Amino acid sequence: MSAFENLVTQITQVFFEHGYEKMTMSLLAQHCKITRRGLYHHFSSKEEALQAMIRLGNQRTRVNSIREGERLLAEKAPVLDIVTHVLDVRYGETRRQIALSPYALEINDAAFRICRPVMIEAAALFQADFCRLIERAISEGLFSLRPTVSVDSLVQMLCDGARGTNQSFVAPRPEEIVGRYRQMSGAILYGCVMSGEV
Template identity: 30%
Template sequence: MARQIKPAEQRRGELLDSAQALFFERGYDKTTVNDLIQHAGLSKGGFYHHFSSKEEVLEALVERLASASMAELKDVLEGPDLDALTRLNTFLSRARQMKVEQVPQMRGLFETLFQPGNQVLYHRINAASMAVVSPLLARIIEQGRQEDRFDVPDAHMAAETILHLGAATYRSVAKAMNAAGTDEADSAADELEQVLRFQGVVVDRILGLADGSVDYVEAGFARAIIDGLAEPRN
């Protein structure tokens, strides 16, 4: 019987399916390229036709996960009856909710990204996510400019600057990772929430708004993230 030849995009998608299953179940560090090849039913040549390394697989997976998350926010991004600030705050609120829900599943990835010495990999992954989210955030900011609500000279630069703030939480999130499930969890949650609240003020000022206009973080969010990190992976 002739071997079935699948379209390249289908094969690539199956590789990402395998990566998601194995990275979430075992963790990124404990999954090898050979594990991915075996799980996806590919040859080594087939793997390297699509990806040059395991890191590149992770970048592509993060892009796919970010795109899926943004698709779930389509009603917020495209709803015709929302003013820009309401759209932005609803977008941020729903995004926070999804992060809390996804943290237990993605703990294996976080354990890798927030290990000492993995900052370069973290920033690569952050850039992959930003590439998906930044144009959508810029669209909201541009709406605010058109409404004369947001006082920024360039919506795309503002969006990228706001998203880069996330990278500034690296130390606090790494501390939260280590504190999850310990007596240090409360203090780690307080520190992370303080960082996020400060960033919220920065976002207000980037957009030319009064402090507190943007609902950048809500009470209990940081603790919910830490509690999610303490949960065992399914």
């Protein structure tokens, strides 16, 4: 891990432990055991620090989720297992981590207000990677889509479903997240995949 990634990891922990709204750059530097000048060398504001946190977190979960999907694909796992695990690593790990923070709602709100472009870019990159993984699964004969369903639309539905699960009015408890992804993915796949292939 680079020094920058280590700093962003520390910033993430600080926001989870102490919140975002009342955090100042001075306090952030103090909690990260870095000088204010050192912190300002990397970020001009706490908004930039939050964006770096979101960007790095999304990058890690994107890479790890596709790696997990490729592993399961190589094992010829059922498509529902592949999809569930990919979504759980991509979206569930972050959701479980933030659920432990007493500042979860505050951080979630700040992320959606301040980091929307970062989140949109991350979603587009992940969905492109996920499409390639699904295309490989299809080409390897694990399943086939109904003629009216494209890989892009399937991946969009699955990602929308996972994000919707995370933002549901009554959020699932951390230990329930993977089960909710599995239910949602099963329902979508049932409607999109040729009979008997899920």
